[in-house]
Amino acid sequence: MKTDDTYTAAEKDILHASLNRHRDAVLWKLEGLDDEQLRRPMTPSGTNLLGLVKHLASVEYGWFVSSFGGEIEPLWFDPYTDEDLSVGPGETTQQIIDFYGRARAASDAMITVRPLDTLGRPDWWDQTVSLRWVLVHMIEETARHAGHIDIMRELVDGTTGDHRRTTPPDTD
Template sequence: MTELAPRIDPPMVADEATMLTAWLDFHRSTLALKCQGLADDQLRLRSAPPSNLSLLGLVRHMAEVEQHWFQRVLLGTELPGGIFWTEEDEDGDFNNVDTADVAHDFAAWRAEIDAARRAAEGLPLDTVAERPRRGQEVTLRWIMVHMIEEYARHNGHADLLRELVDGSTGD
């Protein structure tokens, strides 16, 4: 359920597009690894009040982030609402995990990763996104770097959450 492609160390020598893609895939797989082998209730476990962070919430959030940057911004696709958030609850990706369907949510995340890969496939890194960010142009290169940063930051959260769940630490 929680598995993506096996985690592969990014190459130490490669062209820029290959390097960015490899690092993004590495971080995607790292989040899956942090969730691997846990029961649904363990994936829903919150960190410490008042935080609403959980491993499942991070997965749901990253599905939203993948969709936002690759579908909405890069491709300019108009989508109604979010996958997990609503206008009434903009943090629904984190807030509404207590009764969430874990298998469904992981499938949604994997589907958004697949859609992101298709969206970026074959595009030069200097491709300007269809929809600007706060009125400023953004390139695919910027999106890739931002996604690596987003995953890396949240994988730090995932490290702490996994240690809370069962004491596991590591990469």
């Protein structure tokens, strides 16, 4: 049985660990694929693996950083349109993965320094939100898209699972 301190940690640590599990699964699902596979439209609307990662980076910046007064890096796309779900021909895989890494780091900085009851306001929405609410929302958002990514990865090359295996699965 796995032992993990987050099973009994403080609320913020548990929420942050949950978000990180889904974030890590998203990146793991990209491993070993080439550019064509990462960009291949997998739905009639054109959804692809790399586009979902770009979207997740964009919404992390919006919810965690913009909502709580942090500084967002200059974006090369309009986050209020479907441009955050698509990858243009001039955008590289590494650019998108690095963008997600920077968004995660900026979000983590906000999560680390602010209490769960901190209130913020997204600049695109006329509602006040707590950091707690945003953490739960982003766990949901990331898990939802990690599920999409899981299905798309299986369609690309048959790889399944929600995390990298460290031990062989039970054969019983």
